[in-house]
Amino acid sequence: MASGNEALQNFMDGLEKRNPGEPEFHQAVMEVAATIIPFLDNNPKYREMQILERMAEPDRVVSFRVCWEDDQGNIRVNRGHRIQMNNAIGPYKGGLRFHPSVNTSVLKFLAFEQTFKNSLTGLPMGAGKGGANFNPKGKSSNEIMRFCQSFMTELYRHIGANVDVPAGDIGVGAREIGYMFGQFKRITNSFEGVLTGKGLEFGGSLVRNEATGYGAVYFLQNMLKAAGNDVSGKVAVVSGSGNVATHAAEKLMQLGARPVTLSDSGGYIHDPAGFTQEKLDWIKDLKNVRRGRISEYCDEFSGSTFHEGKRPWEVPAEIAMPCATQNELNLDEAKMLIKNGVVAVSEGANMPTSNEGVDAFLDAGVVFGPAKAANAGGVAVSGLEMSQNSARISWGVDQMQEQLRQIMEDIHGRCETYGKDYGREGMTDYVAGANIAGFAKVASAMMAFGVV
């Protein structure tokens, strides 16, 4: 049986043939397969049972029409999806994304990564992802509500507290989850933990809102500590200005680092003095309430500059945290960060760094936290929201914060277990470590089920 590069090539040839025109999905699988195939060489039982091949094939893919009426009375048509990827270790679990770029390639890459991420958390969650090619920008709240209600009017038949539990992602925050939960409850007459990221009044969990960004910084802190280094005193470049980016910047600031950039699809802002709590609160209000653009920051806070159409990786920094979207940090940008002295990268977004960029960081000895591990704090606290809903209780803020911190430390430990023996030699390779640790648990469960 083929092994090493030949096995990888054969596997990818088959995957690309079965999934034509899905470059993001190919990219995500390639990154995982490159690190899993050496592990399969040492654990042939998983190869014999075709576990990797089965993990790369969704349990099912649902696509549906979403019709809604805009404020002018025009009928609009979008396409909704839910990818139910793998439920070997728990109900399907993963976010919903509303963005014009959403298609099956993007959602399959996200659902595939979610399998490994959710396994890494140590909680009983399978993997899914969904969303629609709906563009929330410029829409009124009533339009958002009608879209969410129409979307849920189809989605409800595919989900449930023990079946599939969606949450937020790009373009889906507390407002959208509220509208969707309200519609689910209305259609099914069932009050259950079917979505996470809910409002605190109706079953939401404390710290879920902050969890992804905070968790990505905790993971960074764990990696730096293991390398004999620290977050404190370091300049950090952060991309994005949504849920993940603003909370990553907030935790960096709290731990004594100096985050100096944020961005959106229009460009990035650079504030060399660093963000304060007052500045971050202003940005959260801009994004979540006034629904404005990050460029407006520079009219409010002197000493800052806006760089239209650019990404923040040209600003010299020791820490980089891509927290916006996939493929927002390419090989040239990775080289620029390395040249400017970056020592650590922690991915808040999913697959923000191209595979070539990841290789460049690892080759240069940069401490690199891949998304599956680094941004798992969000879904981990979603898992804790599910537990609280099942038990019909709410845990306090201190308990939630401590559980998030502990889970990120445990994920770091799981990555170390395999990341010292596999991947790049002479370092802890968190990419290999996260992939193999995530794979091993799901693979063992699938083995127990036989051929299904």
Ligand code: NDP
């Ligand atoms: P938000 O919708 O809150 O914010 C998204 C941010 O990214 C915005 O600043 C947006 O700018 C920017 N962005 C989105 N698409 C693009 C693009 N194509 N080019 C440039 N900028 C873009 O989303 P989140 O903060 O929740 O998500 C950010 C990332 O984190 C995503 O990769 C998501 O999958 C990942 N993630 C999120 C989790 C969560 O709990 N929310 C959990 C784990 C990962 P603009 O307004 O201009 O579009």
Ligand code: 2IT
């Ligand atoms: O990518 C992710 O992990 C998320 N968008 C969060 C998923 C969740 O179910 O909380």
